[in-house]
Amino acid sequence: MSTLFIKNMVCNRCILVVQNEMDKLGLLVKNMTLGEVTLEDELTSEQRTALASVLVPLGFEVIDDKKSRLIEQIKNVIIDVVHYQDNDVKSNLSDILSDKLQHDYNYLSNLFSEVEGVTIEKYFIAQKVEKIKELLVYDELSLSEIAHRLNYSSVAYLSNQFKKVTGLTPSHFKQIRDEKRKPLDKV
Numbered sequence: 001m002s003t004l005f006i007k008n009m010v011c012n013r014c015i016l017v018v019q020n021e022m023d024k025l026g027l028l029v030k031n032m033t034l035g036e037v038t039l040e041d042e043l044t045s046e047q048r049t050a051l052a053s054v055l056v057p058l059g060f061e062v063i064d065d066k067k068s069r070l071i072e073q074i075k076n077v078i079i080d081v082v083h084y085q086d087n088d089v090k091s092n093l094s095d096i097l098s099d100k101l102q103h104d105y106n107y108l109s110n111l112f113s114e115v116e117g118v119t120i121e122k123y124f125i126a127q128k129v130e131k132i133k134e135l136l137v138y139d140e141l142s143l144s145e146i147a148h149r150l151n152y153s154s155v156a157y158l159s160n161q162f163k164k165v166t167g168l169t170p171s172h173f174k175q176i177r178d179e180k181r182k183p184l185d186k187v
Contacts, residue, residue, distance in 0.1 A: 001030065002042045005069040007061040009035045010079050014060070021054045035076040071115050073101055074108060075123070082127040082150070093124055129165045132158065136174045143170055 009018055015032055022029050027047065028040035043051070052062055063069050077100050081093070094105040097120070101108060112120045128150055135146045143155050152158040162170050 002039045004037045004039065004043075005063040005072055006035055006037060006055070007063050007068070007072050008059050010076065011083075017058060018055070018060060021058070022051070025050055025054070027051070033076075034080055035072050067111060067115065070101065070103070070108070071112060074112055074120065077101065078120070078124050078127055082124070082131050093120070125161060125165065129162055132162055132170065133166075133173065136170055137177055139174070146170075 006018060009015065011034075015034070018037065019029060019032055022037070022039075025047065027043070029037060030040050031038040048062070055061065063072055074097060077097055078093070081096060094109075097103075097108055098105045109120050112118075112123070116123065131150060132146055135141055135149070141149065143158065147155045147158040150158070152161075159170055162168070162173070166173060168176070
């Protein structure tokens with residue numbers, strides 16, 4: 001059995017693309033999650049080279065060094081928490097990362113800042129802002145419901161953080177998005 005860590009594998013569509021490429025190469029996948037693939041067998045050097053040659057043009061990369069793997073795992077946990085989990089759990093991000101990655105949060109935080117040039121908290125906020133944008137565009141939830149879903153203490157706090165990152169209020173962002181969009185019958 002062999003575990004590979006794959007950079008930029010951040011969504012379910014990414015998983016499908018990587019799975020498809022592994023199938024084409026005849027690699028037997030035992031398990032696949034965001035950023036991580038467990039294979040039935042160890043890769044030969046030829047298979048590793050072939051895998052890299054198909055993944056790199058698609059924007060993916062097999063990560064070999066431990067620090068890069070850990071950085072990618074931090075990103076994938078944050079992406080999973082923000083984009084794919086119902087945030088009913090009121091755990092701190094530091095606790096979630098420490099539990100899932102089995103490292104002290106201070107170590108994770110220092111490593112992430114050193115390598116990425118941004119704090120884990122700023123990366124987490126950037127992911128949350130992207131999720132807010134997505135939910136505003138879908139126009140299915142009120143700002144209050146979005147704030148609750150993303151564990152903001154209030155709509156005001158969400159709005160302030162959104163404006164700090166984007167320069168726009170959520171309502172102005174939504175208005176601009178709506179102005180740019182045309183109904184299908186007007187295209």
